[in-house]
Amino acid sequence: MAQDPAAHPQHSAxxxxxxxxxxxxxxxxxxxxxxxxxxxxxxxxxLVLASASATAARAWTAPERSSGSPEQPRWS
Structure with missing residues (x-):
């Protein structure tokens, strides 16, 4: 069975x-x-700018702890 060259055209020339x-x-x-x-x-x-903005906004709005020692983190 012979293959038809028109059935499989050349992809690059x-x-x-x-x-x-x-x-x-x-x-x-x-x-x-x-x-x-x-x-x-x-x-x-x-992504870098968005994560930096989110981190900065969270740092500004974090609640201050009124009790506890200064060595403990201020927020959880």
């Missing part, structure tokens, strides 16, 4: 590029692959 076309394709590929890390860094920066 060699294309002749000039040097300026190559550098344009390279720049666009770098933009695509740098978007992932940029999104990761933006999301992690947001």
């Amino acid at each position: 060699r294309v002749d590029l000039t040097e300026p076309e190559y550098y344009e394709a390279l720049k666009s590929q770098l933009r695509i692959f740098s978007a992932g890390p940029a999104m990761f860094y933006a999301f992690s920066s947001f």
